[in-house]
Amino acid sequence: MQRRDFLSAAGLAGLGLSTGAMAALRLGAPTPFSFDALRARARALAAQPHVAAPTPAPDVVQRIDYDAHGKLRFDAAEALFASGPGAFPVTFFHLGRFFPAPVRMHRIERTAGDAFARELRYDPASFSMPADSPARQLPEGAGFAGFRIQESRFGGAGQPDWRTNDWVAFLGASYFRAIGELYQYGLSARGIAIDVAVPGRPEEFPAFTNFWFEPSPADRSVMTVYALLEGPSVTGAYRFTMRRGKAVVMDIDSTL
Known part of the structure; x- marks a missing residue:
């Protein structure tokens, strides 16, 4: 173990945070x-000029077209929460030509009533990709494009395999969608829509730039996701409390 890794693990132990379940993912330092x-x-960002996150190696990202992007699959063995806590592992979408904006992902853990977040670091080893994929040329820490929440890892008779089935997806700007009772995705929703079909004015597409994931060990049907929205004319903080039952129910709290 390198000194940096040892100190990180020691710091987590001091906070009462686990390290074993995180071993497969590269995570940043814990912050409140x-x-x-x-x-x-979000309120502080609203008082500042909007600055969009730059696309890492944009020439490389542009070469990850539809076909190339479809061949990039996150390894289920490295899914966030694959070993718990909670029921629902989380996997991630790769950057590509049609999803070039990096989105920062964070894991939430609680100890003694306090919550800490750790950022997930992009690692190409977490994805299966062809030997000739342009994605192999992206720099370390390039980021993710979005995420999926997989089906319950507890499974059961007649239940879909979580490794190949998901029930919520967030990808692109503030778009998200969920499945219905027949395990099929419906239309996408948006966190916000601005200047839709306004003559002489281009539509604005604010984007979720950060997500935080908090499973519910006490209720296996619930996953909570927090999000930061940023755009030229608006910022916002969101909390999605998502319940997986026969279909999907979301309670969404937002402050714009």
């Missing part, structure tokens, strides 16, 4: 997290 703090961050 709360929905109130996220609201305050």
Whole structure:
């Protein structure tokens, strides 16, 4: 173990946070997290000029076209929460020509009532990709494009395999969608729509730039996802409380 890895593990142990379940993913240092703090961050960003996150190696990302992107699959063995806590592992979409904006992902853990977030670091080894894929030329820490919430890892008779089946997906700007009772995805929704079909004015597409994931060990049907929305004319803090039952029900709290 390298000294940096040892110190990181020692710091987590001091906070009472686990390290074993995180071994497959590269994670940043823990920082305090709360929905109130996220609201305050969105409010502070609203007072500043909007600056979109740059696309890493844009010439490389442009070469990851539809076909190339479809061949990039996140390894289920490295899914967030694949070993818990909670029921639902999370996998991630790769950057590509049609999804070039990097989105930062974070894991939330609680200890003694306090919440801490750790950012997930992009690692190409977490994806299966062809030997000639342009994605292999992306720099370290390039980022992710979006995420999927997989079916319950607890499975059961007649239940779909979580490794190959998901029930919620967030990908592109503020778009998201969920499956219905027949395990089929419906139309996409958006966190916000601005200037839709306004003559003489281009439509604005604010984007979710950060996500935080918090499973519910006490209720196996629930996953909570927090999001930061950023755009030229608006910022926002979102909390999605998603319940997987016969279909999917979302309770969404937002502050714009």
